[in-house]
Amino acid sequence: MQNIDEGSGEDDLIKLLLKRQWELNSLLEVTQAINKNTAAPVLLQMLEVILKNYLQVGKLRFLLEKQGGYICVSKYGGEFEGVPALHKACALLKKVKSPTALSGYTDAVLNNYNYFIPIYHKNRPLAYALIGDFSLSGEMMSNDLNFMQTLINVIVVALENKKLFRERLQAERFQREMELAVEVQNMLIPVKIHKDKAVEASAKYLPHQDIGGDYFDFFRLNDDEFLWCIADVSGKGISAALLMANFQASLRAWATVESDLSMVMQRLNTIVIRNTKGERFITLFLAKYNEKSRKLRYINGGHNPPILFDGKTACLLKSGTTMIGVFDELPFLNQGEVTVEPGSMVFNYTDGLMDYEMEQDIRWNEGKLMNYVIDNGHLSPDKFNQNLMDHLGRIIKGKRIDDITLLTLRIF
DSSP states (O other): OOHHHHHHHHHHHHHHHHHHHHHHHHHHHHHHHTTTTOOOOHHHHHHHHEEEEEEOOOOOEEEEEEEEEEEEEEESSSOOOOHHHHHHGGGGGOOOOSSSSSSOOOOTTTOOOOEEEEEEETTTTEEEEEEEEOOHHHHHHHHHHHHHHHHHHHHHHHHHHHHHHHHHHHHHHHHHHHHHHHHHHHHOOOOOOOOOOEEEEEEEEEEESSSEEEEEEEEESSSSEEEEEEEEESSHHHHHHHHHHHHHHHHHHHHHOOOOOOHHHHHHHHHHHHHHTSSEEEEEEEEETTTTTTEEEEEBSSOOOOEEEEEOOOEOOEEOOOOOOOOOSSSOOOOEEEOOOTTEEEEEGGGGGOEEEETTTTOOOOHHHHHHHHTTTOOHHHHHHHHHHHHHHHHTTOOOSSSSEEEEEOOO
């Protein structure tokens, strides 16, 4: 009798050692697959093969945390209950942190399974598995459950690392895109103050983030005429910067060959529509000044109206059309014309100047801006721009929520 017991014990020990060897081999295969950057579906398929074919698990539901919710990444056996039902049932086990038998639970979903296996990381639930149609007992059962938890944990860590790697790649790609966009924008935006016998121009550009959607330009057409533009391109990033680059090239090309601003605006609208398929738009103010006639011709394309101050009175330059890039044909187009007195100032800006997070007792609007221009219109363009931003910093003390561009001209 004693020899029979000893033989039985030796057999159990051999079985246990063989099982441990098999478990180690299985973990080694999965780990090697992970090191080879094997795709997630293949890792999950390996898990299913091990559970189904080697451990004789008849039913599996494997749920993984994603953005505050859960998704089912692997399942087999029986009719699928749906993620909401599974998650609701497993919420009853939110305090359980080790493999647990479900025989004592009365929930209808949990009754269809034998065991619950949770995966945590620093008290944060990452995943859980429900194991069904699985019947072993004693020490072998405990060992199998621990092995399942280890195996699932290894795969969860691998899936988490893959997700983090994708997020890092996306962040790096976004960072590079922003760097390219900044480079493009820096090439587009004039940074020098311009001054000659007829005009002095100064600009101030304050992007809200690394890359903004504002644009301005100033250039001479000939000895007697110069043109300027201030615009706001919808969107951010490299796509907005590239659209801006295309817009600048188109503006400079057409403005030098087409004397009629209305035709230039029509051409620009067509180009933006063709390039963006109506998914982006541009508000802009486009103006051309003739020194001999002292005539300022302009078109306001849905932009904040610039302020013309002649030393005594101020007016808004509103005439124009809608923003471009919205309609295949501009629904209306009016060209404004004014005679500019010597020494007059033209103040151009983008809507970020009016968009601040302000305290309740503070008011900042176009009326106050108009008064500021009247009170400070004698300053040089560069000094005017700087004083205006200093003034806003003192009276508003709020956060900028958009890009700000100021373009101020003194016409002699």
